[in-house]
Amino acid sequence: MNAAIRAVIRTCVYYGITPFGIYQGYDGLIKNKFKKMNAGSVKHIIHQGGTILKSARSLEFKTKEGRQQAWKNVKEHDLDGLVVIGGDGTFNGAMVFGEEHDFPIVGIPGTIDNDIYGTDFTVGFDTAVNTVVDAVDQIRDTATSHNRLFFIEVMGRDAGFIAVYSGIAAGSEEVLIPEKDRGIEQLFESLDRTSQRQKSSRLVLVAEGDRNGSVYDLEDEVKERFGDRYETKVTILGHVQRGGRPSCADRVLASRLGVNAVEALMDGRRNEMVGVRNRKVKFTAFEKATKQNPEMDDELLRIADIISI
Numbered sequence: 001m002n003a004a005i006r007a008v009i010r011t012c013v014y015y016g017i018t019p020f021g022i023y024q025g026y027d028g029l030i031k032n033k034f035k036k037m038n039a040g041s042v043k044h045i046i047h048q049g050g051t052i053l054k055s056a057r058s059l060e061f062k063t064k065e066g067r068q069q070a071w072k073n074v075k076e077h078d079l080d081g082l083v084v085i086g087g088d089g090t091f092n093g094a095m096v097f098g099e100e101h102d103f104p105i106v107g108i109p110g111t112i113d114n115d116i117y118g119t120d121f122t123v124g125f126d127t128a129v130n131t132v133v134d135a136v137d138q139i140r141d142t143a144t145s146h147n148r149l150f151f152i153e154v155m156g157r158d159a160g161f162i163a164v165y166s167g168i169a170a171g172s173e174e175v176l177i178p179e180k181d182r183g184i185e186q187l188f189e190s191l192d193r194t195s196q197r198q199k200s201s202r203l204v205l206v207a208e209g210d211r212n213g214s215v216y217d218l219e220d221e222v223k224e225r226f227g228d229r230y231e232t233k234v235t236i237l238g239h240v241q242r243g244g245r246p247s248c249a250d251r252v253l254a255s256r257l258g259v260n261a262v263e264a265l266m267d268g269r270r271n272e273m274v275g276v277r278n279r280k281v282k283f284t285a286f287e288k289a290t291k292q293n294p295e296m297d298d299e300l301l302r303i304a305d306i307i308s309i
Contacts, residue, residue: 001085003251004108004123006042008083008277013039020077024054025086026061026093029070034077034256036273046251049243062196071101080104081265082242083258085123087111088290090203092241095177095271095286104270105259107286112241115159117292118284119275123257128155128241129165135237136203143201149222149230150302152217155241156207156224159293162241163207164300173202173308176218178209186224187218193309202230205233256281 005021012019022042023033035041045052056159060066074082081104091107098105108115112128132154143150152172154162160177167175174190176182187204194202206215213221215234222232246254253276260274260281272283 001053001055001110001125001254002042002045002048003072003246003254003279004085004110004258005051005053006046007255008262009037009042011259011262012281013018013021014057015262017080017262018152020079021053025058025084025090026066026070027056027058028053029073030058030060030066030191031072031075034073047138047245049246055086057089058093061097067069067097067100069104070108074101074103075156079281081106081270083108083261085110085264087113087116091273091286091290095290098271098286104265104268105286106269106303107273108173109275109289110254110259112162113159114154115154115294116271116273116275116289117294118277118282118289120277121249121253122275123250123254124242124246125161126253127244127247128162129169130247131241132166133169133243135235135240136166136172136205138200139235140170140203146231149202149232151204151206151217151218151232151234152232153208153236155237157209158266160210160242160296161294163205164296164304167205168300168304168307170203171308172205172304174204175206175301175304176184176204176210176212177207177296178211180301181211182289184212184218184221187212190308191222191226191230197309207297228268252256 009019019035019037021037030108084090086109094105109119109122111122112124114122114125156162163175219232271286273289
């Protein structure tokens with residue numbers, strides 16, 4: 001998110017606008033954690049993961065009283081608009097707040113899950129995928145050395161984009177995701193094929209929301225079905241996917257969206273998310289971005305199946 005924050009602040013300065021950073025999101029909006037910023041405020045952060053403005057969930061912002069306090073602070077600082085970075089929860093909050101007070105807000109999609117409608121990619125997704133691929137490459141080394149089957153859980157409660165992209169890039173034998181119920185039998189068939197080809201390692205990437213159950217459930221199913229044929233191991237990558245040095249693709253995407261978010265506010269746009277579709281900057285209403293789900297590309301699943309033999 002730092003690359004996006006940097007782009008927003010510097011675009012404001014470029015156009016002669018005084019920018020404020022709000023620490024800890026909506027919670028900071030309520031608690032008046034505003035800080036006047038300039039171009040120097042965001043120097044040397046483009047390469048850093050996370051966010052210098054911090055992040056926090058705010059149950060209070062879901063209340064009318066909380067939002068009223070936030071509005072009081074917005075007026076006190078004489079703000080003309082707001083740029084928010086996040087996912088569904090962030091955009092839902094922005095939509096309610098913007099409509100209640102007729103206040104212009106533009107959103108930047110920032111989530112590693114890539115599960116926001118209206119953009120091909122979200123800020124953070126590419127970095128997370130690169131982190132997963134690096135980890136899987138290392139797991140492949142030990143899997144090959146010991147002829148093991150690894151179930152590797154990656155993030156993706158409702159969307160399997162990390163699993164699919166990482167699975168293709170790291171050469172996994174199978175990818176299991178929430179969007180497609182491929183069934184346990186298909187996994188068994190895949191493992192049978194790899195056994196017949198005498199593969200020295202087998203990697204199965206599993207999105208945490210896969211319908212077949214947890215990676216430990218899958219491990220038990222395989223042991224019950226195949227007995228001692230496979231030595232199975234489980235790895236859960238967890239929050240390592242949420243940190244780290246941002247990739248080039250993420251830095252460029254965040255910079256594009258940050259500049260366009262500020263320019264959109266200047267042009268009078270409101271209650272919209274800025275994204276990139278087919279390499280072009282596009283805007284999607286918050287309501288649509290939060291209520292519709294991005295579709296998994298069946299072509300990617302087809303490719304994953306073909307090259308995993």
